[in-house]
Every structure is written in C-alpha cells, then in structure tokens.
Amino acid sequence: MAHTAMSGNGTTGDDPLQTAVWRLRSRACWADAAALLPADRPAPALQRAALLAERCLYTERGWEEAEDALRTAEALAHSDEERGAAACERGYLAYAATLHGVRDRADEARAALGRAAALIPPQAAGRALLDFRRGLVAQNLAGVPQAARAAFRRAHAGAAAHGDELLLSFTWRHLAGLALRDGELAEARHGFAESLRIREELGYLVGTAPALASLADTEEEPEASRLREEARRLFRLLGGVPTWLARQLAPPAPGAATA
Numbered sequence: 001m002a003h004t005a006m007s008g009n010g011t012t013g014d015d016p017l018q019t020a021v022w023r024l025r026s027r028a029c030w031a032d033a034a035a036l037l038p039a040d041r042p043a044p045a046l047q048r049a050a051l052l053a054e055r056c057l058y059t060e061r062g063w064e065e066a067e068d069a070l071r072t073a074e075a076l077a078h079s080d081e082e083r084g085a086a087a088c089e090r091g092y093l094a095y096a097a098t099l100h101g102v103r104d105r106a107d108e109a110r111a112a113l114g115r116a117a118a119l120i121p122p123q124a125a126g127r128a129l130l131d132f133r134r135g136l137v138a139q140n141l142a143g144v145p146q147a148a149r150a151a152f153r154r155a156h157a158g159a160a161a162h163g164d165e166l167l168l169s170f171t172w173r174h175l176a177g178l179a180l181r182d183g184e185l186a187e188a189r190h191g192f193a194e195s196l197r198i199r200e201e202l203g204y205l206v207g208t209a210p211a212l213a214s215l216a217d218t219e220e221e222p223e224a225s226r227l228r229e230e231a232r233r234l235f236r237l238l239g240g241v242p243t244w245l246a247r248q249l250a251p252p253a254p255g256a257a258t259a
Contacts, residue, residue, distance in 0.1 A: 017036060017037075020033075020036060021033045021036055021037065021047070021051075023203075024036075025051060025054075025206075026202070026203055026204045026205050026206055026207075027205050027206065027238070028058065028059075028205075028206045028238045028239070028241045030051045030052060030054060030055035030058075030062075031052070031055065031062070031065075033051050034047075034048040034051045034052055034069065037051075039069070039072055040076070041076065042073070042076045042077055042078065042082050043082075045069070045072050045073040045076050046073040046076075046077070046082065046085055046086060046089065048069045048072075048073070049066065049069040049070040049072070049073040049086070049089050050089050050092075052065055052066035052069045052070075053066045053070065053089055053092055053093040053096065056093065056096045056097070056100075057092075057096040057099070057100075057242075058206065058241050058242040058243070059241055059242070059243055060100050060102075060243050060244075063097065063102060066093055067093070070086070070089055070090060070093060073086050073089065074086045074090070080119045080120075081119065081120060081121070081124060081126065083115075083119050084115070084116045084117075084118075084119030084120035084126065084130075085116070085120070085126050087112045087113070087115040087116035087119065088112070088113065088116040088120070088126065088129065088130050088133060090108075090112040091108075091109045091110070091111075091112030091113035091116060091133060091137075092109075092133050094106070094108040094109035094112060095109040095133065095136060095137055095140075095141065098141055099140055099141070100244075106137070106141045106142075109137055109141065110137060113130065113133060113134050113137065116130050117130060117134075125158075125162045125164070127158055128154070128155045128156075128157075128158025128159045128161075128162060128164060128167055129155070129164075129167060131151050131152075131154040131155035131158060132151070132152065132155035132159075132167060132170060132171060132174075134151045135147075135148045135149075135150075135151030135152040135155060135174065136148075136174075138151055139174070139178075145178055145181065148174070148178065149175065149178050152171050152174050152175050152178070153171075153175070155167065155170075155171050156168065156171035156172070156175065159171055165198055165201075165202060166198070166199075166202060166204060168194075168198060169194075169195045169198035169199050169202070169204070169207065169211070170195070172191045172192070172194040172195040172198070173191065173192065173195040173210075173211065173214060175191050176188045176189075176190070176191025176192045176194075176195065176214070177191075177214070179191060180217065180218065185218055188217075188218050189215070189218040189219070192211065192214045192215040192217075192218060193215055195211050195214070195215075196208070196211035196212060196215055199211050205234065205238065206238060206241060206242070208231075208234055209230075209231040209232075209234040209235045209238070209242075209245060209249075210231075210242060210245055212227045212228070212230050212231035212234070213227070213228060213231040213245060213248050213249060215227055216228045216231065228249060231245070231249055232249050235249055
C-alpha cells in the first residue's frame, strides 16, 4: 500500500525508512522526507508526490516540484489501484492550487477525483482518503456542506475500518468544523478534541497547531487563550507553517474588546 499524504498511522513498525519519512513529514520537512524515497518505482514515487503536494497545501510553495513528482508517479503507475492513487493526488494538488488562489483548477480537481473513484475499489484502503478529498472539494470549492458532510462521514468510517489514525484526525476535524458552522458547539468541541488527541499521540507536530486553534474556538476563557498561545508557539517553532493559520492566530489589536 502506498503511504499517502493525510493518511497513515504515524509509526510504521520495523521499517526504518518509513519511520524517518514520517518524522520529517510531521515536522514540516516534506522535501527532506521526499528526498529519502526512490523515484523509479510506483509506490515510493507516489509517496514522494503526495509529500510534495502536502507541502504545497501547508506552505503555498513548491508547486513545480510537486507537479514533476506527480507526473513521474503517473508515468510509473500500472495497476488500476496505482493509477487511481495517482489520480487522487492529481485532484488534491489541483484542489490546493485552487484553494490558495494560484490558479483555478477546480474542474481538474473534480475530474481527477472522479477518475480515482472509478479506479479505486470501494473497500480498498485508499478509498477513505479519496472520500475525504472529495469532501474538501465539496466544502471549500463547491460550497455544498451537505455533500461535504456525507463524504467526510464515508471517509471517517473507512479510516476507522482500516485503522488509519491520521486520516481519522482529519475527518474528526472537518466534521467538527461543519458542526460548529451549524451551531452544534458540544459536537464540534468533541470532534476537535479527538482530532487534537490523535495528532498529539501520533506526534504529528505540523497538524497540532491547527487542531489547538480549532479547539480554542469552542472553549471559554481562559482555556481558549491558553490553547491559542500553545498553537502560536508551535506555529513559530515550525517557521510559520501552515501559512494559512497566521490569520487565525493573529493576536487581537491592542485595546480591542474581547468576548
């Protein structure tokens, strides 16, 4: 099975290469992690592409390198599952480019994820990640929260069935975000807390600051401020990654009223 971005268990048993890749990835060192992987075989080539695509989403840079890695992975893919996984990464990279305003590639994202759905069997391990990414497109590009919720729930069930703890942290987080949008504060708090718990247990440092900030949005003072300050500390530690978290963590202006 390919080790795809936004997927995995954090630890990889007795595989020292995958353990090294995970440690680098979790500390926002995606390029260093990708450099450890050979680019001449389907599975590691796909993993390289996934790591570099994730870097684009978190840092808003490295687009050309990610595209090159993805083209290599697509060329090496032979089985339906490999082609489907490559199409899933193609859709994810197009989604990230659209989300960050690099270029509108929403149609490409939908088409690639549609191809992946036709190639990845319903019960395959990679299907949960595909469902999650289709939910992202529905939520953030199409603006259809009902479709996003259904996709996230499918992804959540699939991640649980396959023991994919990291993906569960993402599905908990995004389902909680939809709950918060609907005013379901207790449900949102529970989901954000579960996401944070998993990420801390896995040592997924680059995803911990966003989890802290999201949970802070559901808490009262002084707990909310404590969580945001911890998120700011991690954000600074990782050099301002993820970039999109900067606005959420910006301290209130001097003299501004606080709720």
